[in-house]
Amino acid sequence: MRLGRIDHVALRVADLDEASVRWCLQFGLVERARDGGRALLACNDEPYSVELIEGGEPGHDHVAFALHRDCSLEDARAHLQTLDVEWAEREGCLFVDDPDGRPVQLMPHRDAATEIDRWPQHARPSSTVHVGGPRRLGHVNCLTGDVQAGFRFYTEVLGMRLSDWLGDGGVWFHVDSDHHVMALVDVGYAHFHHLAFEVVDIGKMRDLLDHVARHGRWLSWGPTRHGIAGNIASYVRIPEERCHVELYCDMEQLQDDHVPRAYPDDRYSSNTWGPLPPRSYFRFDPVAIEWERESWETRGRPLPPPPEGWPG
Structure with missing residues (x-):
């Protein structure tokens, strides 16, 4: 198995x-x-990067990865069969669940339709691309209750490569030169945490943050400068779909001979500029959302436990 993006x-x-x-x-x-x-x-001018599906419990449905050009759908199918991993096939794609029960879609590699489509994004002529948006979808991050099971799944089953560890409770994976396309943080329970849009630089991030603030959004954490991966990041709370959106730039690019590192689980590894995230950052219950929105923690009111039935 080899993933492309x-x-x-x-x-x-x-x-x-x-x-x-x-x-x-x-x-x-x-x-x-x-x-x-x-x-x-x-x-931008990709076919799509976010799929919205009406119905069911609002929140995460699945993440889709395209196979590398050197890995066919038949190769991926045979790999899953060899490992005795359960999978389903529909719409010309394979679907498999990770250890936390989150579906992963494996899509066949698609070549660029024309030679121009292979050019850098800013050099491709367009009559439909509009100003103001992020450059692309870059990665996802999930909370887990079993980081070792997730590590084995994403490396052994999906063929991702290990980037780095944060202590023994956080792990980052890559498929190309970007430091990570997927990450897992062990908090004792499973939840989809964020999808991440790349922006060109911190100036563009500032513009987008000003924009979403005018629409009533707030930062659950950031701007930060991560020690792991090096990216500048800001996390916007999305209560409607029970996740965050990360806006990021300046991510570390890995070489082919990258040797995974083990970072200490401290403040500097997570944010070289300042504080660790508030505890509400890892929660998606109504209490955590209220405490974040109203800044109750910084106003001296400790975050209460989650309501009954909510993890965390």
């Missing part, structure tokens, strides 16, 4: 019309297509 993230939404307009307006995306209760949203 992240393709898209799928989220379930309560109201497709409302959610599509909201994501496009607030994060500078554009709706590419809509069919059968699904809306496909793009950052």
Whole structure:
């Protein structure tokens, strides 16, 4: 198994019309297509990078990765069969669940339609790309209750390569030169934490943060400068789909001979500029959201335990 890149993230939404307009307006995306209760949203001129699905419990549905050009769908199928991993095939793709039960979609490699489509993003002529949005979907991060099981799955089953460890409770994976396309943080329970959009620089991040703030959004953490991966990052809370959106730039690029590192689980590894995230950053219950929105912790009111039935 060899993956080529992240393709898209799928989220379930309560109201497709409302959610599509909201994501496009607030994060500078554009709706590419809509069919059968699904809306496909793009950052730039990719087919799409966010899939919104109407119905069901709002939140994460699946993450999709495109196979490397050297790995066919038949190769991936045979690999899963050899490992005796359960999978399903539909719509010309393979679907497999990670140890936390999160579905992963494996899509066949797609060559660029034309030679121009292989050019750098800024050099491709366009009549549809609009100003204001992020450059691309870059990675995802998930909370887990068993980081070792996740490590084995993403390396042995999906063929990702280990980038770095944070103590024994956080692990980052890559498939190309970007420091990570996927990360897991062990907090004792499973939850999809964030999808990450790359922006060109911190100036663009500033513009987007000003924009989302005018729409009532707030930062759950950031701006930060991560020790691991080196990226500058800001995390925007999305209560509607129970996740965060990370806006990031300046990520470390790994060489082919990269040797994974083990960082100490301290403040500097997570944020060379300042504090660790508030505890609400790892929670998605209504209490945590209120405490974040109203800055109650910094106003002297400790974060209460989550309500009954909510993890964390």
